[in-house]
Amino acid sequence: MDAAVPPVAHRAGLLRLLRPKLRTKLNRARSDEGRVFKAALLGFVGLFFWTLIFAVIFRMLLYFRGTQGIGDLLSAKLLGLAFLTFLMILVLSNVITALSTFFLSEDLELVVAAPVEPETVYAARLVETIVDSSWMVTLLAVPLLAAYGAVYAAGPLYYLLALGTLIPFLVIPAVLGAGLTLLLVNVFPARRTRDLLALVGLFTAAGVVALFRFVRPERLMSPEEFSSLVDFVAVLRAPTSTWLPSEWASEALMSFLRGSFDWFPFAFLWCTAAMFGVVGAWLHRGYFDAGFTRAQEGAERKEGRRRSLILDRLLRRALPSTRVMVSKEIRVFFRDTTQWSQLILLGVLVAVYVYNITVLPLYTGEQVSFLLINVVSFLNLGLAGFVVAAIAARFVFPAMSIEGRMMWLMRSSPIDVRTIFWSKYWVGTLPLLLVAMPLIVGTNIVLDASLFILVLTSLTMVGITFALTGLALGFGALYPNYDTENVAEIPTSFGGLLYMMAAVSYLAGIVILEGWPVYAFLSARFEGVEATAGTTPMLAGIAGAALLTVLATWLPLRAGIRKVQSVDF
């Protein structure tokens, strides 16, 4: 054997470590058959949202600038708030992402076993963490910062500065997230850490959503709420949080836009990022090995709960195969902290939704109020439908994908693919109904809508829930991701986007079709005549909506079943 072992001088560089990931992404994109269509659709949808965000921010900033004296203050406050929100999102997503990039990723064994400097591993994993956790915030920041540039007529230097500000702003929370993960993994086993992080993350997110909504920030934008203009300006002038990078980032950009660039916050942002990077690498060198070793100790014994008698009783009339499928679905869901914990956020969102409806300023006059209340109650159908569609995207859309690795069992067993679909369909539909019905019935009662609207919207919501579950399950099977271990990333796929577009089109169809009978009902009331259910618009609209619902349920399910039957696993 040749004794020429390479000296320590052989060091794999950062790029060498990043190349496989980059190459994998490129290869995957290249081998994707419908990539042109996908890219075009994604580009179109992305551009649409960018334009929308840009337009809204641009309009707001123009309005602010028109306000004498406090325009710049308001713009700065908005930018500070936006960066603060970004920072919170980034810290949370970095903690969760860092756990998988630094400790759970499958390629780690190879990297850890290779003779690579710990600092290089740290830098490579940090770059990966930043990309994975920050892309969405970066995409959101583009139209926001562009709107500021446009309103303040800033030159190209502003856009360079924006980029220069964004880089350290993304690095700091990534280092923090990686550091926090390193600490947690050294204390708790990796799996327990993942559960813990999922819970902490969701409680924090739920808390932030609830707080943000219940304090009604829109009131802060109305000077009349303050006792004097001086108080209002004082609040605007006070920095949101002097010690946070969000403040430094917004201050650096705003000072440039105002024409008096302040180097200090910009330099401070870079110095902090650099210092964080050095400390992070130092901590990595000292504690990563111990943490990684602990993360491998996965055999923590955990007992499954005994059989649920209630569940057994509820399902006693079903076929054994259906019974075991349903029971398996429920058990697996409630034992996975990363899954059931999403229900907390869901509960908060529903509460916020109903709260938003209660604070709508609808009571301006009796006749107008009746019309408005009923129109709002009816349109609420579309909005509540959208909420249900989003929930179905998170919980129902991945239902077939998560069976990917277990298809060996499903396919070799004598049960039909249809049984699998129907089990998943009912397991998805019933909980969605539990969310959807309070959204509709609750808001109708809060708004004191008429009985006709209450009955119509409630029945329609039942149909909508059935259809949305069918759409989510069907599209999930048509555009599956059978390989992923992370359920949360399945709905953010191309298929998830197509599903949401289909769901929104379906909801628009329902609102348009049922708008007909609602219009007939309201105009009859307005003219003082009792509306009857037998009129042509009533029947045609309701029948059309029912037909659309049946088709939206049946067609995607049928297509999904055929796709699963034809796929090789």
Place this chain on the structure above:
Amino acid sequence: MIESQSTESSFPTLPESEKVSGADGAHDMLELRAVRKLYGSFAAVKGVDLAVHRGEIFGFLGPNGAGKTTTIRMAAGVLRPTSGQVLVGGDDVARAPERAKSRVGYIPDRPFLYEKLSGAEFLRFVAGLWGREGEGVEGRIDRLLDLFQLAEWKDELIESYSHGMRQKILISSALIHQPELIVVDEPMVGLDPRSARLLKDLFRTFADQGGTVFLSTHTLEVAEALCDRIAIINEGEIIALGSMDELRSQAHAGSAHLEEIFLKVTGGEAMSDVIAGLREAI
């Protein structure tokens, strides 16, 4: 022939009424007729014909990428052939999938399981998919877990099981619904010596009771000792088929062991070149 020793008495042996007799004794237990499988333009399996008789342990061997796992998965009903027929007990898997699959227990090569179910819950789940439930199933779960020394882990979530324990749960899941045919891909991977021995004895007893085993393996000693007949597949085609004696005569290999026959029929003469290359590379 493998000695059964003490493990034999601890098998979850079936009562006379439950013993495998087959729905229709006139047919072979497994029959592959001109089975082809294409992945795009690549032909993984190019027209395989074979029949596995009832009560037989049939070994399916081949080099990496020869089409073994694809054939095994088609036999288990997991993959659909591009053309040709797979019949289990005379029933076409494509035309009467439920009847055909109800006779099969499949053990894949990679132990993917539901991590959030306990071992007992997983076995109950699998039994339910085959329409079995009740006291009989519970008793069988206990006997199988006992046999594989997993009784203590019965109510632990699978996520905390080791690779070998998962493999044992997989094997138990293929037996829980009392199949007539066991289709198994690389059964010995991840098993400790005791469990490997147990599995060999279990297959032998299963076959002695009328059951059929169709197994693929790279462990040629196991195949030689355990299988009644063996087929060797290379580049998607069966290149040798028969009992050990028949294979020796087909390969003109005298009293050679299976390893030599295997290397000979799959182009193993080139091994000396490979070894020379290896010497240079190390």
